[in-house]
Amino acid sequence: MHSPYINTCFLNGFSSLVLSKGGNVSALYESVGLDKAIFSEDSLLIPYDKFVYLLEAAAAQLDFPDIAMQLARQQDMMILAPLGSMLSDCNNVSEALEVIVKYLKILVSGYQVDIQVQQDHFTVSFYLEQSHIQELVQYQDYAMASAVNILYGLLGRSFPIRACYFLRSEQDQQRISEYAQYFGCPVAFNNRTLSLTCDNSVLQLDIGNLVKQLNTRINNTKPVHNECIVKRVSNAISFSLTNSVYRLEDIASSMHYSQRTLQRKLGEQNTSFSALLDSVRFNMANQYLKNSYYRQTDIAVLLGYNSLSAFSRSYHRWSSIYPNEARKRMLKE
Template identity: 25%
Template structure:
């Protein structure tokens, strides 16, 4: 599901510092964090796995809010410092829209301005990263936004695509506004009055320099295309039908197996790795649905037996599906 999607390796510093401040051992998480230098591009699936390993060591509700609240501009690389150097919040928001792929190259961002306010939203065209990843990202976004102004602004509402948690209070206390779940897009909305507010650390000379650097980095990123979206949809369909093979997926795309292999090779994508990532992403989504049994989830993922699903999920995350469902609940 998340093949070809990445986050900045600088985010590993956020998790490392969180583990240190909370005095959490999490040896497997720490070992994997060491594999990703700050200037690397880390697969989104690896970022989600790292968050899960943190959750295995810290079972508090709404853990992502605690992680996201520790974010600093350095954890967003050049884009973090670029936002701080802008003149106004509106200008920083435009830079965020332009350069967000440098930090989170996943589901595309959409910014809308209406009489209701300014909304920044992310859909699920490339899958659902899960509540922990979503709340970490939105909490980090809110924390960075609060750093920009002398008088931090609060959102007017926050909406998540994920299932309603047992307790809304941690979310409402953190965001200082109504928070709801079960929407088509994850969205942060705030008053358009904030767009003209000056930024505390504005520096036009530094901004020009950082923009040059950000533009250069942006040019190195691969161009997203419709083929990968169609491929992921075909993979999900093949899993539901219990036939997740390269031949079946190629037929669904109306191309030959050899053409599919060539296109995957052109994008440095391994079919097996993409299949595993798709299964993991779907597993996280299905485990959040209390109406689905583990046996039903295994079948939806193309496994003939639940035991095979249990072994695969433990290999991916270090947890059994039952343990992961307990942490999500």
Template identity: 25%
Template sequence: MPHSERTTSSSWALAIVQALELSGLDGRALFVELGVDPGLLNDPDARIAQDQMTRLWQLAVERSGDPAIGLNMAQVIRPAHFNVVGFALMSSRTLKDGFARIVRYQRLIGEAADLALEVHPDCYRLVMSIHGDRLPAPAQSHDAAMAYALAFCRWMTGRVLMPLEAHFAYPAPAELSAYQALFGCPLVFGAPSYSLSFSRSMMEEPLATGNETLAQLHDQLAADYLMRFERDRVTHQARQVLCRLLPQGEPKREAVASALRMSTRTLQRRLQDENTSYQALLDETRRELALQYLGQRQLTLLEIAYLLGFADPSNFFRAFKRWFGIPPGQYRERQLARRPMVNNEEDR
């Protein structure tokens, strides 16, 4: 069945283009090279295919030779990059409230991202997961999101705030200076997820720009926009639920329908309207997550099988061979053979 592709807002894509320009690249020219109309960047309501954004990052790294180029996003802060959500953020009472709004309206910025704001006894943790579409999300997209989130905190407070920790799911790069200069905190590589941890006092401190009346007005605008946007995007919402439920075992369609507050029959009909089915969506989600997990060297094949909801690892091996024609172990070996080993990686 046809695949319902994920998209990124043109406002966020414009921020990426501006970040690439800091490294001397012509982002609009790269879009042309990828077959994307750069004129879309001037239309705040336009959407750009997520896979095209992935290819943009890949081409940018190739041309610049800088795998940390995503960190440039910290230097291009503008509320408009968040579309209508940016104005709601500006009027938030605290950074905690602002992050909660980003989580709530994230799909307007980019459908490929899952965000969660975790509350811990000593901190708040913003956990990020960018799933990509047919192509696995590049490390640079995570770097960009984390860099932008931190820079926005600093812009909102007018202070050079430091996270408690920054976690990255990929192995430590050979050169860490750009990460150390930007984040200024302990860096953890090879982590289970991408996240930034902030002190509770920092997140709960009132902001000078906070305005509850304006925040509610902007919330209404963002909610209306989100309602129009999501009217035909049940596929994306169901995929997000699957990503959350898969580590607990293969999700039943009844559980997904319940999470989306609709009947199983309604879910089936809405997915059919978007040219897919529950089984096809489950298969696609497992397929793309498998590629991302195989890129994380600290995960064993057994762990990946369980993260994908397979009770029997042999079912994962059979499914992977059906998807890609080779066993997952062989696929990982080929991918690792193409990627140079970073310094001291073999010691971890």
């Protein structure tokens, strides 16, 4: 079975961590079968197993066992930037968690997050279809660290997490102590599930301040000097497709432009929003079609379509063939 994909946005900060340890970023990418050009590109799709293998390779080669946790800490709440408009509609932590879980489920097929609410606490559990990946240290560290950093972003550290539970074993008491310090709660190893628990009293807390903080940080994130508006809009579209917030007004708002201003800027580059939307969808569709893991109905959802027929018609308009024929040709290559 082929691996599901993950967006390269989840590697934001990886290069700087590797360089801080004197590592060779290109060599690490190539060691796990990834094109070295990936680390200089935004919003590409890479196999999820190679994402984890990359973290494992960096941990081993650089003597950097905490790299997955440090990567998650660097990314913190900004990993949720594409959900800004949807989180603004949430009234409390419970609703925000539902939005985040849905986002992750769509973004990484085969990755499941379950939330179970009990009398005095709730449990968040993580499952991956690929059992050989689920057992790896860096997968568990990244999944748990990302979740904990998101929860602390939602709740603040004044609402501590009760405990974190890992699948793998760990006998080194010093390492266990380091994990407890990082996560800010007791940790336990050799458990049946990868999960964490938290007091359920926090589920009804308002997240208005969080949304304001997230929007402020997005506003203060300046684009790279001279970065092409076409690239910035294309990246914004690719992040937003799975959330069905990819209309012109949605993208313009996320970039803090009026619709008219964004249209004018794109016109100056001899393109339009609709042309970029088609281009992003076509390029992403071809990446998904090359991987037999994804059914065409899955691809339609990932590209923001309401039905397979709508996706098929669009693909035919772009390429003069239907996606099933395109897939057959790609898999023969």
